[in-house]
Amino acid sequence: MATDEFEALRALLPADAAQRLSSLRLVDGVATLVLDASGLDARQRVALETGVTKVLEREGDINEVRVAMTADREGGAQAGDPGKLAMPRIIAVGSGKGGVGKSTLSVNLAVALARLGLKVGLVDADIYGPSQARLLGTEDEKPVAHDKRLVPIASRWGVPVLSMAHLTKAGQALAWRGPMAAGALTQLLEAHWEDADVLVVDLPPGTGDVQLTILHKFKPAGAVIVSTPQDLALIDATRAVELFAKGKVPVLGLVENMSGYICPHCGEESDPFGCGGAEAEADRLGIAFLGRIPLDIAIRKQSDAGVPVAAGQGAQADAFAALAARVRDSLEAVAPASGGAA
Structure with a gap:
């Protein structure tokens, strides 16, 4: 200009x-x-x-x-600073497009990180299409406020959560413009998260107002990008990587979701969305490849029931455990823990 x-x-x-x-x-x-x-x-x-x-x-x-x-709180406030909120390290989970399983991955990543011993909170930043209340089985819960700030809702999986689904009627459409969405996001992120080491933030798809707000106001410690192996999803995932890079937020890596399907009847493996595309794209972009999460009906069924597969046992839980370990190690490399606040 x-x-x-x-x-x-x-x-x-x-x-x-x-x-x-x-x-x-x-x-x-x-x-x-x-x-x-x-x-x-x-x-x-x-x-x-x-x-x-x-x-x-x-x-x-x-x-x-x-x-x-x-604001002057860039990168998160330190506990004890007068007039500032103590913020945990934020892991932003993003994608360039919808339909790649980002919300399901976010909740299972949060649960898997908690199983590694971290104190983890989960924020559903998809203001218009919130799903984390369903995925954690907390749909009927309503948060209370203390000192004009929301108190996160406890889940039975050890991960407290806040979502617009907790604050609105079921199925209610939010016809909000940018300022109202940004205000809602601020309310969720400035809640009582003081006990958390890490805050996993499930972003909406794309690169719009919510992403700009979290980049410039709350400055994530790192970002995880989710994509399926297909070329179209990878093109959009590259845009998400570029957005975080421009915002000077370290990209912890790229995850290939819905990667490989094993038929429950014959045991044959197939790749309806392709395979290896995300790993190749991560290599091209010079970022870490964090692993593959299979396309599995158990993940879908348990997600609908509010039971994250990462909380159980088996191949699916193992895949998320491995992902969480890589994310934890990458986060410590770029933003080491410091008294629980970033």
């Missing part, structure tokens, strides 16, 4: 927003802003974002407004 165009758009913003503006891009009708939200509480941040969005949406050449906010 040219300097004069930048200044013209900046001049449209409310005075407070203009002073807090860090960057502004306009590409193909999409305006992306980064604002410094230091010193603002959650309600003030939402008000700031809403005001900016309303102003820019009046411009004829802007079709969409995306707002990300940063």
Whole structure:
């Protein structure tokens, strides 16, 4: 964007927003802003974002407004810092597209990490399509608040969880724009997670508002990218890798999900989505390959029943245990634990 165009758009913003503006891009009708939200509480941040969005949406050449906010808490606050929340290390689990089994992988990764001895929390950041309440068998639970912050819901698998499914009626569609989704995400992430060593965050598919918010406001310690072996999924997974790289978040590695299917009747193995594509792509991108998770009906059935396979025994649980060990080791290499807070 040219300097004069930048200044013209900046001049449209409310005075407070203009002073807090860090960057502004306009590409193909999409305006992306980064604002410094230091010193603002959650309600003030939402008000700031809403005001900016309303102003820019009046411009004829802007079709969409995306707002990300940063604060002086970059990388997570240390316990004991006055006025700041102590945040555990965040592992963001993302994908470039939907339908690759990211949510199922997220919950089983969280449970497998807990079985390795870590204190793990799980945040369902898919605001519009939450599924972690079902996957952990906590659909009928509602969180309480303490000191104006949510208290995570305990699960019988040792992993506390928060999801929009816990805060809305079953099946309710959320027709929310970016600022409201970002505010909801903030509420989930700024809950009482002080006891957790690691927070696994199940991101929605794609590279939109929620991803921008978590990148610029909460700064994950590392990211795990999920893909199936097929070429189309790998193309989109590459976009997710690029997003985290641009946000200076270490990519812990790529997981090949739905990799290989063993017929329960004849025992023959087949590869309906292909095999080895994610490993080859990880090698091309210069990132770690974290392993393969099979396409197995047991994973689907137990997920629907709210019983993560990683909590049990067998080949499926072993696959997630191996994945969790690699993720743990990669996380320690880039963001060692420090008193339970990143």
